[in-house]
Amino acid sequence: MDHPHPQRGTAPGPDSKGRGGSRQLDHRRFDHLRRRAYHSQCIVAGVYVGPGAQVIESVVLTDSYIERDAVIERAIIDKGVVVSQGARVGQHLDDQLGIACIGKNSTVPPNFTVEHSVLLGTDLLADDVSDQYPNRIVPAGARVGFKQPK
Numbered sequence: 404m405d406h407p408h409p410q411r412g413t414a415p416g417p418d419s420k421g422r423g424g425s426r427q428l429d430h431r432r433f434d435h436l437r438r439r440a441y442h443s444q445c446i447v448a449g450v451y452v453g454p455g456a457q458v459i460e461s462v463v464l465t466d467s468y469i470e471r472d473a474v475i476e477r478a479i480i481d482k483g484v485v486v487s488q489g490a491r492v493g494q495h496l497d498d499q500l501g502i503a504c505i506g507k508n509s510t511v512p513p514n515f516t517v518e519h520s521v522l523l524g525t526d527l528l529a530d531d532v533s534d535q536y537p538n539r540i541v542p543a544g545a546r547v548g549f550k551q552p553k
Contacts, residue, residue, distance in 0.1 A: 444462070450469070455472040457475065461476065461477060473488065473490045476493045478492045479502060480505050481505060482507050483508040484505045484507070485511065489514040501543065506525035506548065507525045509523050511529070515536070524549050
């Protein structure tokens, strides 16, 4: 009798003679995933991480898109966020604590640096950020997309 759940390391499907049953997974097909730099991270299902991108000591939630060569370090990325090509979000500093947070459905522009302790609000477009920071660096402690207190 077949067990309803395949064993680890197998996948349902025909064997080499076309019969039903489980076949052994070829783990070499997944080597490209092992070569990417993921360290102490939590990446939820449905997240795309592009070639050359790095996610280090961070949390990335559902439906986010981390493009080629982007670096995420010590950051929390909410749902539906786009971190554009070559952008850097957060940073590790031995003498300071700080986590960069990117709000739901926001976009970090290409080749931008978002330093530690930055809060980007929700639903920000790339132009919203790039208009405020033409030098392509959002400095540590900045709050973008929030109303200023009176």
